[in-house]
Amino acid sequence: MTDRQDPALHVLTAERRQLTSLAYRLTGSLADAEDVVQETYARWYAMPRPRRDGIASPGAWLTTVASRICLDLLGSARARRERYVGQWLPEPVPGGTAWISGRWRGGVADPADPADPAERVTLDESVSMAFLVVLDAMTPAERVAFVLHDVFGYPFADVARVVGRTPAACRQLASSARRRVRPARERPVTPAARHAEVVRAFRRAWEAGDIGALVGLLAPDATATGDGGGLVTAAPRPVEGAERVARFFAERAGAVSGVTMLERVVNGQPGLVARKDGATVAVLAFAIADDRVRHIWAVLNPEKLRPWAAD
Known part of the structure; x- marks a missing residue:
């Protein structure tokens, strides 16, 4: 037409x-x-x-x-x-x-x-x-x-x-x-540069399996929510509390081999993208206040990761 x-x-x-x-x-x-x-x-x-x-x-x-x-x-x-x-x-x-x-x-x-x-x-x-x-x-x-x-x-x-x-x-x-x-x-708005620094520090502590460092980056009442949609494994309910969230991520640091964590913009803010064999397997978004991570949202449902097929 x-x-x-x-x-x-x-x-x-x-x-x-x-x-x-x-x-x-x-x-x-x-x-x-x-x-x-x-x-x-x-x-x-x-x-x-x-x-x-x-x-x-x-x-x-x-x-x-x-x-x-x-x-x-x-x-x-x-x-x-x-x-x-x-x-x-x-x-x-x-x-x-x-x-x-x-x-x-x-x-x-x-x-x-x-x-x-x-x-x-x-x-x-x-x-x-x-x-x-x-x-x-x-x-x-x-x-x-x-x-x-x-x-x-x-x-x-x-x-x-x-x-x-x-x-x-x-x-x-x-x-x-x-x-x-x-x-x-x-809540006070965290500047993008500082937001990125906290996310980067979280990635490094996660990859190292450093529970102490992770706890130090998390707010005391931090929560982590995963969405697998029944297609991939994800926590059925939100994980709550800095200690529990830190252990949850640290225990999974070496669970999956061959995964690369990339720093990417997720919905307009610094976040993380997990890639394996060239495919995106998870996208993580963060809410940060007072230099601490308050919320982590991890989308693992492959049907929701279509826009992330390529960087």
């Missing part, structure tokens, strides 16, 4: 990255996000040509439809999670900081964004594993209202059309979601 056949084609193509970025934050899965975008475009081209030509802002239409598909998907995802083997974690993505800049309203960039900065979440922050884990604890309506308004800057009138509630109700949904996020956001 060419621009002559569909004048909106260049707009649709430009929106794909934006839609994938939005859908990933709403679903926590890059695979689901890609399916959402594909379904959104399928619905666009399923409309009669005169109806498509009558849509003033294709970008706004696409965002609304994609958000509604995500809302439906989040409802069914809860049932799927009940059947999931072990702990479920969001799908990690390489990098993340380059995903979309600027604010968007009705499909048009809005750099001014007059909304209260206290209610805003940066796009880089919104793709971190820690943030996605908090989002996953929200109700579908809370998550959609919060991401659309606080992350992407859509006014509540537009959010209401997606969620099917009043603007006032959507404001309450976002406020409730904001209360869930607040504890994590109130």
Whole structure:
């Protein structure tokens, strides 16, 4: 299909990255996000040509439809999670900081964004594993209202059309979601360089099987969560406490031969990638505060490691 056949084609193509970025934050899965975008475009081209030509802002239409598909998907995802083997974690993505800049309203960039900065979440922050884990604890309506308004800057009138509630109700949904996020956001932000140093020190202590060094790098209430999806071995429940987490990792330091630990950007923050025979077997994301590791999220489910097939 060419621009002559569909004048909106260049707009649709430009929106794909934006839609994938939005859908990933709403679903926590890059695979689901890609399916959402594909379904959104399928619905666009399923409309009669005169109806498509009558849509003033294709970008706004696409965002609304994609958000509604995500809302439906989040409802069914809860049932799927009940059947999931072990702990479920969001799908990690390489990098993340380059995903979309600027604010968007009705499909048009809005750099001014007059909304209260206290209610805003940066796009880089919104793709971190820690943030996605908090989002996953929200109700579908809370998550959609919060991401659309606080992350992407859509006014509540537009959010209401997606969620099917009043603007006032959507404001309450976002406020409730904001209360869930607040504890994590109130912790001091660790600069990326220092974050990387702590992760590097953790890698070295882990490879050496040094329990004492690992304990020194972990917060007293540190937790480690693994997601194997029933396809590979992972701890069925989170490991809690610095001593237990340290021993858990130290005991596995020499358990798997031929594994190389690489320092990589995971969801916009320094993390670790485990490679064996050229294949990625695990991706680890870290939450760090006061120079100590508070949380470790290890994704081992091979179905979630598809984006990590090559560096």
